[in-house]
Amino acid sequence: MSYRHEHFYIGGTWVRPSTERLITPINPSTEEPLVSVPEAVEEDVDAAVRAARAAFDAPGGWATWEPGRRAEVVERFAAELDARAEAIATAVSSQNGMPIAVARQLEVGYPSSVLRYYADLARTTEFTKTRAGLLGGSVEVRNVPVGVVGAIVPWNYPQALSVFKIAPAMATGCTVVLKPSPEAVLDSFVMAEAAEAAGVPAGVLNIVPGGRDAGAHLVSHPGVDKVAFTGSTPAGRAIAEVCGRLLRPVTLELGGKSAGIVLDDAVLEPAVIGEDLVRATFTNNGQTCFLSTRILAPRSRYTEVVDLVTELARSLPVGDALDERTLVGPLVTAQQRERVAGYIAKGRAEGARVTTGGGRPVGLERGWFMEPTVFADVDNRSVLAQEEIFGPVLCVLPYNDVDDAVSMANDSDFGLGGTVWTADPERGAAVARRVRTGTIGVNRYLPDPVAPFGGVKASGLGRELGPEGMQAYLQPQSLYR
Numbered sequence: 099m100s101y102r103h104e105h106f107y108i109g110g111t112w113v114r115p116s117t118e119r120l121i122t123p124i125n126p127s128t129e130e131p132l133v134s135v136p137e138a139v140e141e142d143v144d145a146a147v148r149a150a151r152a153a154f155d156a157p158g159g160w161a162t163w164e165p166g167r168r169a170e171v172v173e174r175f176a177a178e179l180d181a182r183a184e185a186i187a188t189a190v191s192s193q194n195g196m197p198i199a200v201a202r203q204l205e206v207g208y209p210s211s212v213l214r215y216y217a218d219l220a221r222t223t224e225f226t227k228t229r230a231g232l233l234g235g236s237v238e239v240r241n242v243p244v245g246v247v248g249a250i251v252p253w254n255y256p257q258a259l260s261v262f263k264i265a266p267a268m269a270t271g272c273t274v275v276l277k278p279s280p281e282a283v284l285d286s287f288v289m290a291e292a293a294e295a296a297g298v299p300a301g302v303l304n305i306v307p308g309g310r311d312a313g314a315h316l317v318s319h320p321g322v323d324k325v326a327f328t329g330s331t332p333a334g335r336a337i338a339e340v341c342g343r344l345l346r347p348v349t350l351e352l353g354g355k356s357a358g359i360v361l362d363d364a365v366l367e368p369a370v371i372g373e374d375l376v377r378a379t380f381t382n383n384g385q386t387c388f389l390s391t392r393i394l395a396p397r398s399r400y401t402e403v404v405d406l407v408t409e410l411a412r413s414l415p416v417g418d419a420l421d422e423r424t425l426v427g428p429l430v431t432a433q434q435r436e437r438v439a440g441y442i443a444k445g446r447a448e449g450a451r452v453t454t455g456g457g458r459p460v461g462l463e464r465g466w467f468m469e470p471t472v473f474a475d476v477d478n479r480s481v482l483a484q485e486e487i488f489g490p491v492l493c494v495l496p497y498n499d500v501d502d503a504v505s506m507a508n509d510s511d512f513g514l515g516g517t518v519w520t521a522d523p524e525r526g527a528a529v530a531r532r533v534r535t536g537t538i539g540v541n542r543y544l545p546d547p548v549a550p551f552g553g554v555k556a557s558g559l560g561r562e563l564g565p566e567g568m569q570a571y572l573q574p575q576s577l578y579r
């Protein structure tokens with residue numbers, strides 16, 4: 099355990115925790131404990147908010163800097179994260195089971211590109227605009243930073259989802275208290291080291307790993323001006339209720355159960371759509387909010403689609419997350435594995451047919467592994483098709499015509515992502531536009547930093563990424579003159 103692993107990064111320095119409580123993440127591939135780190139309690143969250151408040155309120159401080167000057171800090175932060183790429187990827191994979199090859203793409207590289215995107219946006223955005231007044235004189239409309247941001251993230255993409263919040267916050271002049279999830283904390287220490295090395299001014303970014311109580315304390319803290327949350331729909335609802343009472347702005351990125359609509363002209367060959375289809379349905383062992391886990395297939399080609407998806411699922415190498423060849427690693431915790439196994443049992447009980455998987459992979463006796471699993475003959479109103487499983491489990495459902503496919507896609511409490519698979523991208527886009535979700539892809543799916551990402555219905559409120567995502571960290575002030 100290093101000196102840093104015994105402290106919290108608060109106010110630009112390493113601060114002793116207020117209790118001796120520890121978090122010990124477990125490697126889900128081996129079930130071995132990893133390094134222990136302190137667990138933040140209310141007093142630690144208070145100290146972090148005080149530091150963020152002081153940095154935000156300081157006359158002539160961060161919030162008042164020229165955007166270009168802040169952008170330079172954000173870019174240095176991106177460079178310091180890149181310099182620690184391997185340490186971050188290894189920390190993430192050994193905590194949450196993300197295959198290392200995936201972590202190298204989505205947990206390093208991608209987050210720094212988001213930081214650089216917001217640095218550019220800070221330089222090019224006109225934060226103040228003057229309009230001629232209708233009543234004489236003029237009005238200056240200033241977009242000012244909202245203040246201290248309480249950012250709460252889950253374990254599945256700890257770096258990317260933190261940066262989705264930190265990047266627009268820093269670009270606009272906000273300060274941040276980040277609370278990582280207890281299952282994935284070690285990479286947050288590397289992030290803190292990167293911030294320190296980049297010369298991020300004291301108090302602009304503060305990191306307090308802790309559990310639900312620390313998160314709840316942060317959400318309702320009187321020193322916090324805005325909450326940015328990614329996590330489950332039940333936790334999002336609880337947080338929204340508190341923010342509603344406090345009239346505190348909140349962004350919520352929650353769960354999903356997205357549809358992948360296969361049109362009747364799709365080329366159903368692994369060499370043609372296999373890689374993109376696997377990425378859109380199984381990334382990070384199914385522990386990704388936007389995956390198209392409900393595959394809708396035309397009745398005329400239903401058997402072909404079931405066979406293709408089954409073949410793809412069977413072909414995925416399952417193994418230790420740190421093995422370069424692994425494409426499906428373990429689930430994050432024993433509890434998560436049990437939950438996924440419970441859904442598979444429910445699916446069987448509801449009469450759905452398992453075409454592949456459904457149990458522990460052969461030869462992987464230790465670790466929280468689950469075989470990539472495909473269900474056919476699934477009813478769209480069943481638990482299997484309606485609830486977020488958050489594991490490598492897909493269901494394939496038949497539809498009659500495109501109208502039927504669209505109405506099945508929309509028949510969900512969620513509305514986060516989705517995909518359409520077709521040989522005719524224009525036809526695919528026309529179908530995609532009819533699906534009620536915050537995002538959707540044609541023949542591929544990956545949240546691009548330039549575009550707003552988020553959901554409708556039980557998938558959340560507000561958007562991250564893109565210029566729209568930056569707006570959530572700003573509020574207008576009109577100055578009549």
Ligand code: NAD
Pocket residue numbers: 250251252253254255259277278279280308309310312313314315317328329330331333334336337350351352353354386387486488514552553557558
């Ligand atoms: P979770 O909701 O249990 O926890 C997420 C984070 O919130 C953790 O840091 C946790 O400590 C904290 N937390 C929990 N309850 C809280 C409360 N009442 N007040 C304050 N903080 C609280 O979710 P999880 O199991 O860690 O993550 C999986 C979920 O996240 C899935 O439902 C998934 O779909 C969702 N997710 C959504 C997106 C998205 O962008 N829409 C992205 C990734 C994950």
